[in-house]
Amino acid sequence: MSDYQQSIQAFANVINSQIIPHEDLNDLYQTVIEMPEDDEEILVKIDNWLKPESRSKIQAVYSIQLSNLSDINLPDSNVTKLGLGGTTMEPRKESESSKKLLINTIKENTPEPKSEENSEDRRLGCSLLPRSGTRVKPNTKWLWLLGFVIILL
Numbered sequence: 001m002s003d004y005q006q007s008i009q010a011f012a013n014v015i016n017s018q019i020i021p022h023e024d025l026n027d028l029y030q031t032v033i034e035m036p037e038d039d040e041e042i043l044v045k046i047d048n049w050l051k052p053e054s055r056s057k058i059q060a061v062y063s064i065q066l067s068n069l070s071d072i073n074l075p076d077s078n079v080t081k082l083g084l085g086g087t088t089m090e091p092r093k094e095s096e097s098s099k100k101l102l103i104n105t106i107k108e109n110t111p112e113p114k115s116e117e118n119s120e121d122r123r124l125g126c127s128l129l130p131r132s133g134t135r136v137k138p139n140t141k142w143l144w145l146l147g148f149v150i151i152l153l
Contacts, residue, residue, distance in 0.1 A: 004039035008098040010065035011046050012105045020058055025110055032102045039098050 014020070020028065028049060035045050050059045096104075 002039065004043055005098060006069050007043055007066060008039060008046070008101065010069045011062055012101055013065045013069075014058060014062045015102070015105045015109055017061060018109055019061055020109075022111065024055065024058070025106060029103070029106045029110070032099065032106060035099050035102075037097055037099055042098050042102070 015025075015028075031045060031049050035042050049055070050062060
């Protein structure tokens with residue numbers, strides 16, 4: 001995997017960590033849609049998207065992901081270690097473009113639009129609360145990363 005692809009994978013990991021607010025995720029999606037296919041130009045766009053001060057926490061997590069992937073990447077293995085606890089990830093298929101990787105990652109991490117029956121919940125500010133009987137499964141895979149970022153700030 002090239003350095004550019006490795007950096008783009010690190011940013012996809014940030015998206016998967018679900019620390020990007022919904023409003024910023026929509027803005028990121030529009031930015032990615034307009035990106036070229038060239039990996040170097042994609043990284044320039046990512047860096048520009050991360051520049052506002054309001055995204056400093058996202059940028060900090062991205063920096064951590066970059067260092068994790070570059071420090072722990074195993075050149076002779078088909079598996080890349082991502083971080084604490086031996087978390088691993090299979091490398092992405094070469095046929096998938098970096099732009100497509102980002103688009104798919106954003107789509108996977110974008111909440112489904114609420115139906116009209118939930119409009120009362122939105123007015124009350126309860127749309128993030130699960131309905132009774134709904135099982136909530138925390139995303140512990142990235143919980144350590146978020147905790148680390150909070151400690152840094």
